Amino acid sequence: MPGIDPEFMKKRQKVSEHGGHAVWGPVEPPSKLGIHGTNVAVDFDICIADGACIEVCPVNVYEWFETPGHPASEKKADPVREPDCIFCMACESACPVNAIKITPP
Numbered sequence: 001m002p003g004i005d006p007e008f009m010k011k012r013q014k015v016s017e018h019g020g021h022a023v024w025g026p027v028e029p030p031s032k033l034g035i036h037g038t039n040v041a042v043d044f045d046i047c048i049a050d051g052a053c054i055e056v057c058p059v060n061v062y063e064w065f066e067t068p069g070h071p072a073s074e075k076k077a078d079p080v081r082e083p084d085c086i087f088c089m090a091c092e093s094a095c096p097v098n099a100i101k102i103t104p105p
């Protein structure tokens, strides 16, 4: 499965901030939403709102964010508490579509 580009920090640009974390473009709403977060990065264009990451995270990093009109799903797991991540990798392993890339500092 293709999944999030592990090289996204080299290949993409930070285009904005959202909920305290960076957004890596391209962003063209509602169909292209980019990657949210850096050390805890979720490719919103791949996320299907499965919710496994939200369930497994021991420190509650994620919150749902509504994304009406996006072709993959109408809500996304947003890493709003990215600084709380303890890099256990549970979310990256649990994601059924490989939308998450965890990069310990």
Ligand code: SF4
Pocket (backbone or CB within 6 Å): 040, 053, 056, 057, 058, 059, 060, 061, 084, 085, 086, 087, 088, 089, 090, 091, 092, 102
């Ligand atoms: S790596 Fe672990 S602590 Fe960090 S966001 Fe994923 S599940 Fe939560």
